[in-house]
Amino acid sequence: MRFERKVLVQGLGELKGQGYGYLVKITAVDYGKGLTALYFIRDLAGNRDETVEVEIGYDDAWVPTVMDVYPAADWYEREMMEMFGIGVHGRVASRLLLEKWDGVDPPLRKSFQWNAEYRTADNKDVAAARKANTVGAPSERQAGRNAPLPAASAPGATARGPRAAGKKGAARGADDKSGGGDKR
Amino acid sequence: MITRINIGPVHPSTHGVLRLVVGLDGDTVKEVEPHIGFLHRGVEKLVETRMYMQSPPYMEKLDYIAPLSYDEAYVAAVEAALGVEVGERAAYVRLIQLELQRIASHLFFLGALCNDMGQMFTTFMWGFEDRDRVLALLEEATGQRMFYVNMRVGGVTMELPPDFSESCLSFLTYFEKRIGQYESYLEKNPVFMERMKGVGVLSADEARALGVAGPVLRASGIDYDVRAARPYYAYKKLNFSSVTALKGDNFARYKVRMLEMRESVRLIRAALLSMPEGSALGATTKLIGPAAKNRTVSVSRELPRGECMMYMVADPQRPYRLSIRDPSFINLAALPYLAREQRLADLFAIMGSLDLVMACVDR
Amino acid sequence: MLIDSIVSPIVSDWQSWLSSGSLLLYAAAILAYAIAMLIVISVFAYVFGWVERKVIARIQHRHGPTYVGKYGFLQNLADLVKLLSKEQITPENADRVLLAIGPILLLALTTFMILLIPLSPALQATDLGLGMLAIFIIIAFLPLLVFVSGFASGNKFADISAQRSVLMLISYELPMLVVLAAVALLSGSYSIGSIIAAQSGLAWFAVVMPIGFAVFFVAMLAEMERPPFDLREADSELIAGWLTDYSAPYYALALFIDYTRVFLIGLVIAILFLGGWSGPSFLPGPVWLIAKAFAVALVAIVIRATTVRMRLDRVLRLGWLWLLPLALINLILTYIIFVA
Numbered sequence: 113m114r115f116e117r118k119v120l121v122q123g124l125g126e127l128k129g130q131g132y133g134y135l136v137k138i139t140a141v142d143y144g145k146g147l148t149a150l151y152f153i154r155d156l157a158g159n160r161d162e163t164v165e166v167e168i169g170y171d172d173a174w175v176p177t178v179m180d181v182y183p184a185a186d187w188y189e190r191e192m193m194e195m196f197g198i199g200v201h202g203r204v205a206s207r208l209l210l211e212k213w214d215g216v217d218p219p220l221r222k223s224f225q226w227n228a229e230y231r232t233a234d235n236k237d238v239a240a241a242r243k244a245n246t247v248g249a250p251s252e253r254q255a256g257r258n259a260p261l262p263a264a265s266a267p268g269a270t271a272r273g274p275r276a277a278g279k280k281g282a283a284r285g286a287d288d289k290s291g292g293g294d295k296r
Numbered sequence: 297m298i299t300r301i302n303i304g305p306v307h308p309s310t311h312g313v314l315r316l317v318v319g320l321d322g323d324t325v326k327e328v329e330p331h332i333g334f335l336h337r338g339v340e341k342l343v344e345t346r347m348y349m350q351s352p353p354y355m356e357k358l359d360y361i362a363p364l365s366y367d368e369a370y371v372a373a374v375e376a377a378l379g380v381e382v383g384e385r386a387a388y389v390r391l392i393q394l395e396l397q398r399i400a401s402h403l404f405f406l407g408a409l410c411n412d413m414g415q416m417f418t419t420f421m422w423g424f425e426d427r428d429r430v431l432a433l434l435e436e437a438t439g440q441r442m443f444y445v446n447m448r449v450g451g452v453t454m455e456l457p458p459d460f461s462e463s464c465l466s467f468l469t470y471f472e473k474r475i476g477q478y479e480s481y482l483e484k485n486p487v488f489m490e491r492m493k494g495v496g497v498l499s500a501d502e503a504r505a506l507g508v509a510g511p512v513l514r515a516s517g518i519d520y521d522v523r524a525a526r527p528y529y530a531y532k533k534l535n536f537s538s539v540t541a542l543k544g545d546n547f548a549r550y551k552v553r554m555l556e557m558r559e560s561v562r563l564i565r566a567a568l569l570s571m572p573e574g575s576a577l578g579a580t581t582k583l584i585g586p587a588a589k590n591r592t593v594s595v596s597r598e599l600p601r602g603e604c605m606m607y608m609v610a611d612p613q614r615p616y617r618l619s620i621r622d623p624s625f626i627n628l629a630a631l632p633y634l635a636r637e638q639r640l641a642d643l644f645a646i647m648g649s650l651d652l653v654m655a656c657v658d659r
Numbered sequence: 660m661l662i663d664s665i666v667s668p669i670v671s672d673w674q675s676w677l678s679s680g681s682l683l684l685y686a687a688a689i690l691a692y693a694i695a696m697l698i699v700i701s702v703f704a705y706v707f708g709w710v711e712r713k714v715i716a717r718i719q720h721r722h723g724p725t726y727v728g729k730y731g732f733l734q735n736l737a738d739l740v741k742l743l744s745k746e747q748i749t750p751e752n753a754d755r756v757l758l759a760i761g762p763i764l765l766l767a768l769t770t771f772m773i774l775l776i777p778l779s780p781a782l783q784a785t786d787l788g789l790g791m792l793a794i795f796i797i798i799a800f801l802p803l804l805v806f807v808s809g810f811a812s813g814n815k816f817a818d819i820s821a822q823r824s825v826l827m828l829i830s831y832e833l834p835m836l837v838v839l840a841a842v843a844l845l846s847g848s849y850s851i852g853s854i855i856a857a858q859s860g861l862a863w864f865a866v867v868m869p870i871g872f873a874v875f876f877v878a879m880l881a882e883m884e885r886p887p888f889d890l891r892e893a894d895s896e897l898i899a900g901w902l903t904d905y906s907a908p909y910y911a912l913a914l915f916i917d918y919t920r921v922f923l924i925g926l927v928i929a930i931l932f933l934g935g936w937s938g939p940s941f942l943p944g945p946v947w948l949i950a951k952a953f954a955v956a957l958v959a960i961v962i963r964a965t966t967v968r969m970r971l972d973r974v975l976r977l978g979w980l981w982l983l984p985l986a987l988i989n990l991i992l993t994y995i996i997f998v999a
Contacts, residue, residue, distance in 0.1 A: 139607070184506050187625065219338060415968070
């Protein structure tokens with residue numbers, strides 16, 4: 113069953129009224145041309161399953177929150193936000209589930225680069241050194257590893273503890289994510 | 297005034313690496329915020345780069361207490377994608393192994409629950425002794441005590457050894473008495489009952505709304521067990537009946553699992569006695585095999601911890617996307633709700649009764 | 660017997676020192692007694708520690724320590740050496756003086772109480788007319804030291820857990836005192852000698868007042884802070900216990916305090932309810948007393964192995980709503996049956 117984004121909450125509410133009172137999972141698939149958010153719901157008594165698909169593009173990847181209809185959606189939506197970079201509008205700003213992604217592309221998108229170096233901005237030289245040394249001699253790799261650490265006043269995550277960084281980021285509002293992940 | 301304390305990620309509880317930030321008002325828990333992700337390995341992304349049968353080891357590590365069940369769930373999804381039917385005997389063999397795995401998992405639950413409540417590992421040790429016997433049986437059947445990787449497309453890796461039936465049946469006779477002993481030992485202990493009855497009550501509506509799975513759902517009165525609702529293998533033929541409790545407190549969740557163990561014993565016995573002849577071996581399609589026929593498949597299995605739904609978008613040789621819905625994730629999400637306005641000591645009892653495995657939660 | 664022939668001259672010498680007018684000899688006698696008792700306590704603590712590990716292991720279908728020494732007897736020694744050789748780390752906001760004083764005073768007081776308990780009619784360092792009561796007064800002082808050791812950590816969780824422990828300890832003192840009053844009613848005085856003599860005359864008080872015995876046993880489990888009442892160490896599983904900021908030597912000390920307390924309470928129960936040093940004469944009196952204390956400790960071990968921990972509010976409820984009324988009933992019944 114396919115819904116448009118703007119009628120998603122209403123549609124799910126109707127389905128809930130028809131008996132689909134149990135949310136199984138919310139996830140998404142990156143089909144290469146766009147993202148598809150999937151909502152798996154179930155009617156426990158009648159033993160029926162239903163899958164609701166919502167297609168969204170990469171550029172304005174957001175869905176409205178369905179927590180009012182299914183309270184179980186909370187963590188699933190957070191996971192979807194984190195893994196796919198799909199913003200969820202209308203919900204309380206919350207921490208990412210898996211802490212401290214630093215400027216990383218949403219992992220489960222197909223655009224996620226497997227062997228790239230994901231570092232905070234200040235460690236670019238380390239990243240470049242490592243990239244240059246793909247099959248380098250041990251001493252060269254060692255040099256890359258022993259590059260001087262960034263200064264403590266870096267806006268990255270090392271200065272404050274993880275919770276501080278997470279809270280600040282979360283307070284900036286988790287619902288305005290579009291495209292890439294939140295740059296912290 | 298809320299005092300925030302930090303529990304974990306390293307703590308003596310056996311559930312895994314979990315960090316709880318608990319907001320206390322005196323002795324009452326006002327809010328619980330679980331921080332997870334310590335065990336995140338990116339399994340869903342990893343399997344996208346592996347061929348189908350290269351992934352079962354990843355799947356098994358998702359639940360180190362009952363690895364076979366994840367293995368089987370994934371291979372079932374692969375079979376659905378490839379359009380392969382499991383042979384009759386193989387279905388019985390898989391059922392026996394799954395139910396043995398369930399017994400082992402629930403024994404672990406029992407030990408971890410009593411541990412969380414402050415017992416000095418006694419029930420844990422006894423439970424593990426029995427779990428060791430189950431693992432020895434599984435070692436006879438699969439060659440491994442843990443992380444079996446025993447499932448192949450269409451069947452299993454090895455036939456059951458000729459004397460498996462006898463050793464299994466003798467274990468079952470012994471174990472039935474043991475379940476009775478565990479139950480009487482724990483349920484006649486007033487201290488134990490005090491901490492279980494009436495603690496962490498989850499009503500049926502709340503359970504449905506929170507989306508919890510497995511024994512937690514069934515203990516709140518909702519009769520939904522994948523083995524009964526969408527029977528697979530020989531569950532229907534062996535007259536599987538799901539176990540439900542009504543109260544939804546810790547004790548109900550514990551009792552559901554104890555009764556499920558009894559049901560497993562009955563199922564294994566019935567399966568052993570009525571197993572059809574034939575070959576249980578599956579195709580050794582390790583890396584290269586028949587191309588996937590169905591594009592999207594969705595397979596539900598009843599793990600010891602709850603229902604696992606594998607939603608797979610299948611490419612010819614590897615999954616394009618595998619979405620694993622694991623029960624511990626959503627059970628943990630229910631913890632902040634369950635633990636509100638409870639005492640701190642009850643938080644641990646509740647967590648023990650939810651039977652969480654962090655590897656499952658983090659994937 | 661041979662042992663008698665060696666021991667009795669020593670004991671009579673010692674007694675003559677005690678009863679001689681000279682202060683020096685008296686002090687020397689007390690000192691000798693204290694040293695001897697410390698050796699007894701240490702031996703008991705060591706053996707009890709070993710027995711506990713073995714018994715709990717056996718209940719759990721394990722073996723327990725087997726490598727170090729025959730049947731693992733030297734395991735505790737090995738652990739002690741290890742603990743004493745570790746680095747001492749004290750957190751910054753802990754109060755060092757109190758941190759040190761708390762456990763040391765706890766140990767000192769517990770040992771002092773054991774010194775007040777005579778091992779036999781002959782081996783009495785002191786014969787306090789109010790012997791048992793004095794012991795209980797000192798027991799009542801222990802919660803303060805528990806509180807100090809928790810407070811001194813500077814760690815609010817240790818503080819909270821110590822406070823909970825104090826709550827439990829003071830709630831359980833009252834039932835104990837009421838039962839003690841019933842015992843004293845039957846024996847005519849609080850002195851230990853007369854309590855034991857009364858039991859020889861009548862029957863063991865465990866049989867005479869079973870309710871009192873049960874109440875006292877439960878209350879004493881709480882005083883020993885053993886499961887199911889180990890709230891203080893319990894919180895170490897949950898948050899942080901009182902031992903978190905105590906480094907290794909103090910951990911050894913804490914274990915020693917634990918075992919000493921078990922010894923003390925075992926002795927108290929043996930004296931009050933199990934006939935003390937009376938017993939068939941093939942073993943001397945002190946051996947009987949210590950054996951009975953050990954039997955009590957064994958029961959405590961088995962309870963520890965098999966029960967889960969109680970929640971604080973249940974513990975308090977048990978103490979105030981069950982133990983105290985039962986102790987009062989016990990007192991009234993004792994008065995009615997035996998005195999009136």
